[in-house]
Amino acid sequence: MTEPISVVVTGAAGQIAYSLLYQIAAGTVFGPQQSINLRLLDIPPMMKVLDGVVMELEDLALPLLREVLPTAEPAKAFENVAAAFLVGAMPRKEGMERKDLLAANVEIFKVQGEALDKYARKDVRVLVVGNPANTNALICSHYAPSIPKENFTAMTRLDQNRAQAALAARLNVQVDKVKNVIIWGNHSSTQYPDAAHATVELSSGVKTVPSEINDNEWLINTFVETIQKRGAAVIAARKMSSAMSAAKAAGDHMRDWWFGTKPGEWVSMGVVSDGSYGIPKDIVFSFPVTIKDKRYEIVQNLPINNVAKSKLDITSKELEEERAEANNVLKK
Numbered sequence: 040m041t042e043p044i045s046v047v048v049t050g051a052a053g054q055i056a057y058s059l060l061y062q063i064a065a066g067t068v069f070g071p072q073q074s075i076n077l078r079l080l081d082i083p084p085m086m087k088v089l090d091g092v093v094m095e096l097e098d099l100a101l102p103l104l105r106e107v108l109p110t111a112e113p114a115k116a117f118e119n120v121a122a123a124f125l126v127g128a129m130p131r132k133e134g135m136e137r138k139d140l141l142a143a144n145v146e147i148f149k150v151q152g153e154a155l156d157k158y159a160r161k162d163v164r165v166l167v168v169g170n171p172a173n174t175n176a177l178i179c180s181h182y183a184p185s186i187p188k189e190n191f192t193a194m195t196r197l198d199q200n201r202a203q204a205a206l207a208a209r210l211n212v213q214v215d216k217v218k219n220v221i222i223w224g225n226h227s228s229t230q231y232p233d234a235a236h237a238t239v240e241l242s243s244g245v246k247t248v249p250s251e252i253n254d255n256e257w258l259i260n261t262f263v264e265t266i267q268k269r270g271a272a273v274i275a276a277r278k279m280s281s282a283m284s285a286a287k288a289a290g291d292h293m294r295d296w297w298f299g300t301k302p303g304e305w306v307s308m309g310v311v312s313d314g315s316y317g318i319p320k321d322i323v324f325s326f327p328v329t330i331k332d333k334r335y336e337i338v339q340n341l342p343i344n345n346v347a348k349s350k351l352d353i354t355s356k357e358l359e360e361e362r363a364e365a366n367n368v369l370k371k
């Protein structure tokens with residue numbers, strides 16, 4: 040077994056963390072050989088709840104889990120962390136748009152960026168889950184100038200998993216037979232779930248998803264809208280936002296970042312745009328990436344048709360607007 044690494048989860052008393060902590064402590068994310076020191080950050084009124092979470096973590100009796108530190112102090116939470124799951128934020132409630140959340144969350148991610156800059160390892164891998172995740176990741180990285188920008192990512196893996204599951208259901212195959220569906224852009228209703236490059240493994244061989252589904256109207260309209268609105272549909276049914284599936288997606292995202300993607304496969308992550316596919320630089324945009332040695336590369340040269348191009352424009356505009364609004368909040 041290797042030396043423990045420190046991993047911070049913010050919003051640790053919340054509902055996503057409740058599912059995520061088990062995955063981290065059980066070895067699903069960083070592997071069965073990697074022992075973990077967990078740092079749990081939440082706000083002062085939640086410390087009693089957090090004590091209960093700590094008790095449950097103890098009661099899991101998991102050998103990989105070493106120290107567990109519940110705290111409301113970013114300086115302690117971020118000390119020497121190798122990986123950070125920034126989940127803590129105000130969750131979206133029914134009828135609330137992501138933009139309403141922006142102002143409430145900008146300040147949190149500024150403070151946490153500064154704490155990462157001061158206390159975390161310089162090679163820390165940061166995954167922002169708390170919404171608006173893309174813009175929060177951008178702000179966080181801005182306030183942590185000593186950590187490479189590439190180390191800040193936003194989660195669109197839940198959208199990818201939803202898209203993969205929806206295609207598998209439509210094709211009537213097991214979910215892991217569908218590969219390389221892409222989520223472009225913002226983790227919001229403007230995201231573009233794109234099945235154009237996805238494949239499906241059938242008994243007759245590997246086929247492209249569009250040719251197997253053979254229903255352009257469904258792919259361009261029904262599929263895209265279903266995925267774009269899936270988060271809202273879960274809220275309408277549960278009266279709370281997705282938690283179990285969000286936690287699983289956060290684990291998937293970090294595990295693939297840590298261990299790499301499989302040959303021929305890519306995953307979607309919100310990363311700082313380098314201008315690929317004509318997307319403006321300096322917004323956190325979800326691209327398909329391949330990962331090796333804990334470094335991702337944006338998949339290049341995928342053909343983008345006019346429909347896709349217009350969808351990419353919509354979602355990148357929204358991200359530019361969010362960036363402008365965030366800057367306004369920070370100036371006040």
Ligand code: NAI
Pocket residue numbers: 049050051052053054055056080081082085126127128129130131147167168169170171172194195196197198226280281282285
């Ligand atoms: P929750 O309300 O159950 O938990 C949030 C926790 O964050 C609370 O315990 C709260 O006290 C804590 N918190 C608030 N401010 C904090 C701060 N400054 N520092 C540390 N902790 C703080 O919410 P839930 O369901 O766990 O969701 C968390 C976030 O994840 C929300 O913003 C939600 O919109 C987002 N989300 C993102 C998804 C994605 O795909 N990117 C999917 C689902 C949810």
